[in-house]
């Protein structure tokens with residue numbers, strides 16, 4: 682959105698929204714969610730919502746109201762992070778970032794889909810790749826890279842396996858591993 686339009690659309694913040702969820706948004710610099718006017722443009726623009734139950738406006742409203750049920754709601758995982766809602770929001774709100782933040786809060790509270798947890802715990806932490814380019818099943822991707830005259834493996838830990846330990850140290854430092862361990866314990870109960 683250009684600067685002139687941004688000037689015209691003055692983003693008054695509604696101070697009365699002050700839930701626990703909202704405070705987490707504010708702490709990470711996403712206070713503008715309080716400027717939402719509940720117009721529904723985000724929902725109307727959402728390609729995912731055309732095929733699923735995701736209603737972006739409703740997700741944002743629940744976050745504003747501090748309705749914790751939004752954290753358990755599978756809808757927040759149906760966003761494809763396409764950024765249409767952000768481009769069209771008349772209040773210039775970073776809607777997509779809000780949805781991602783809601784997912785972060787949900788996982789902090791232990792609400793995570795089993796497949797996502799398995800991917801994070803059994804694949805990402807161990808290999809530092811969410812999707813591997815190695816192995817017989819992924820041969821076609823390596824060949825595709827080669828057809829574009831790229832090295833068959835990307836310049837990631839695949840090419841620098843010694844960096845795996847560094848990535849794992851990083852994940853421990855930011856307490857990602859601790860979070861996964863806590864969730865694993867909850868799942869076992």
Ligand code: SF4
Pocket residue numbers: 716717718719720721722723724737738741769770771772773774776
């Ligand atoms: S488009 Fe923007 S202002 Fe409208 S409901 Fe969605 S987030 Fe709120």
Ligand code: SF4
Pocket residue numbers: 723726727728729730737759760761762763764765766767776777780
């Ligand atoms: S970023 Fe997510 S919520 Fe926004 S329009 Fe795309 S799929 Fe819908």
